[in-house]
Amino acid sequence: MVPWWPHDGPMVAPRRVRERAAIGYTAARLMAVAIVTGSGGLIGSESVRFFAAQGFEVIGIENDMRARFFGPEASTAHVSQRLAREVDGFHSEPIDVRDRDDVDALLARHGSRIELIVHTAAQPSHDWAASDPETDFTVNANGTLNMLQAARAHAPDATFIFTSTNKVYGDRPNFLPLQELDTRLDLPTDHHWYAGIDTEMSIDTTTHSLFGVSKVAADLLVQEYGRYFGMPTVCFRGGCLTGPQHAGAQLHGFLSYLMRCTVTGAPYTVFGYGAKQVRDNIHAADVVRAFAAFHANPSAAAVYNLGGGRDCSVSMLEAIAACEAIAGRALDYRVSERARVGDHRWWISDLSAFQRDFPQWQLTFDIDAVLHDIYEHNAEAWTAQSTLA
Numbered sequence: 470m471v472p473w474w475p476h477d478g479p480m481v482a483p484r485r486v487r488e489r490a491a492i493g494y495t496a497a498r499l500m501a502v503a504i505v506t507g508s509g510g511l512i513g514s515e516s517v518r519f520f521a522a523q524g525f526e527v528i529g530i531e532n533d534m535r536a537r538f539f540g541p542e543a544s545t546a547h548v549s550q551r552l553a554r555e556v557d558g559f560h561s562e563p564i565d566v567r568d569r570d571d572v573d574a575l576l577a578r579h580g581s582r583i584e585l586i587v588h589t590a591a592q593p594s595h596d597w598a599a600s601d602p603e604t605d606f607t608v609n610a611n612g613t614l615n616m617l618q619a620a621r622a623h624a625p626d627a628t629f630i631f632t633s634t635n636k637v638y639g640d641r642p643n644f645l646p647l648q649e650l651d652t653r654l655d656l657p658t659d660h661h662w663y664a665g666i667d668t669e670m671s672i673d674t675t676t677h678s679l680f681g682v683s684k685v686a687a688d689l690l691v692q693e694y695g696r697y698f699g700m701p702t703v704c705f706r707g708g709c710l711t712g713p714q715h716a717g718a719q720l721h722g723f724l725s726y727l728m729r730c731t732v733t734g735a736p737y738t739v740f741g742y743g744a745k746q747v748r749d750n751i752h753a754a755d756v757v758r759a760f761a762a763f764h765a766n767p768s769a770a771a772v773y774n775l776g777g778g779r780d781c782s783v784s785m786l787e788a789i790a791a792c793e794a795i796a797g798r799a800l801d802y803r804v805s806e807r808a809r810v811g812d813h814r815w816w817i818s819d820l821s822a823f824q825r826d827f828p829q830w831q832l833t834f835d836i837d838a839v840l841h842d843i844y845e846h847n848a849e850a851w852t853a854q855s856t857l858a
């Protein structure tokens with residue numbers, strides 16, 4: 470089991486946290502509720518398992534909208550069913566985060582027992598957002614507002630964790646002085662963001678994509694509920710979040726989908742940049758451990774970039790080679806000249822701010838371990854499904 474650690478970092482803990490420490494954290498947690506939106510998704514399902522193992526009663530909010538976004542193969546219904554079977558103290562409500570009354574009623578029902586809210590439900594793709602901006606915005610922005618308002622009304626002391634994205638910076642990283650190397654684009658080693666980009670990067674005057682805009686709106690709302698109302702909120706601006714539970718689809722979940730195509734022989738298209746674009750990848754387990762670290766010592770209106778950092782970064786070409794080596798077969802891929810609007814040529818997260826505030830947290834998966842984990846958990850099922858199709 471993953472250890473639960475107390476944190477003695479520099480941030481000021483709210484009253485509730487000090488009370489918890491005074492009466493003994495384990496006892497205080499017995500009746501505590503954690504609400505997880507998007508509980509069938511990659512990060513949501515990992516959060517459910519983690520916080521249930523810590524003794525929380527975990528209540529999911531999940532309406533399988535991922536199947537509507539990306540088709541039946543991206544459905545998370547089977548994950549929700551498995552969680553309901555396997556995780557004690559968990560149940561899921563088929564609520565749409567856009568439904569203000571349903572969200573409010575759920576949080577009112579559990580009130581001050583709610584100690585933690587992990588808000589991951591989202592429309593997560595650039596390209597899908599352009600096809601239906603209204604749905605994208607109402608899920609990502611209005612849905613977040615509904616969660617914040619209900620939290621403020623019924624559980625204002627609960628830690629509110631929001632999974633934001635590096636797309637809040639729009640395509641600004643594309644204007645860094647990137648050099649073309651053999652297998653990847655990269656910054657010169659003496660560039661001040663060589664180790665990773667921090668939150669000082671501007672979010673203005675840049676192309677975000679409509680998805681980036683709806684996430685910026687949500688990100689700023691979460692910060693504002695921290696600043697204006699003093700709620701313990703945090704935005705984790707994610708790089709590529711990944712892991713074996715990702716229901717990878719062409720439009721979202723690139724490492725999972727890439728491995729799936731390599732295993733099954735399905736064709737794969739890389740969009741733009743000569744396949745030398747760079748992503749940093751973080752395993753869902755490490756993401757959720759970051760949530761736990763923050764929850765152990767929350768502050769108001771915190772913002773961090775969170776990804777795999779330089780050591781867990783890959784270009785598309787490097788990721789393809791790694792998948793081929795693990796799967797033992799070549800990927801059938803082509804490189805389209807057309808890049809996705811607002812897509813990054815290069816992104817590596819600077820993790821130093823989070824590591825400074827939470828020195829106990831560190832990455833436990835490198836890129837090789839991430840890819841092996843995805844392969845080992847899925848290869849057999851993917852092969853069986855592709856044979857039946």
Ligand SMILES: NC(=O)c1ccc[n+]([C@@H]2O[C@H](COP(=O)([O-])OP(=O)(O)OC[C@H]3O[C@@H](n4cnc5c(N)ncnc54)[C@H](O)[C@@H]3O)[C@@H](O)[C@H]2O)c1
Nearest residue numbers: 507510511512532533534535545565566590591632707710
């Ligand atoms: N995966 C990544 O690479 C990545 C990167 C940066 C940020 N993020 C953010 O992290 C969060 C989690 O990402 P993920 O990869 O776990 O996504 P995911 O698609 O696997 O999970 C999201 C879940 O939310 C559910 N959902 C969607 N709309 C809903 C609604 N209206 N009401 C209730 N449930 C709804 C979906 O059905 C899905 O199961 C998202 O907010 C995403 O924007 C993800």
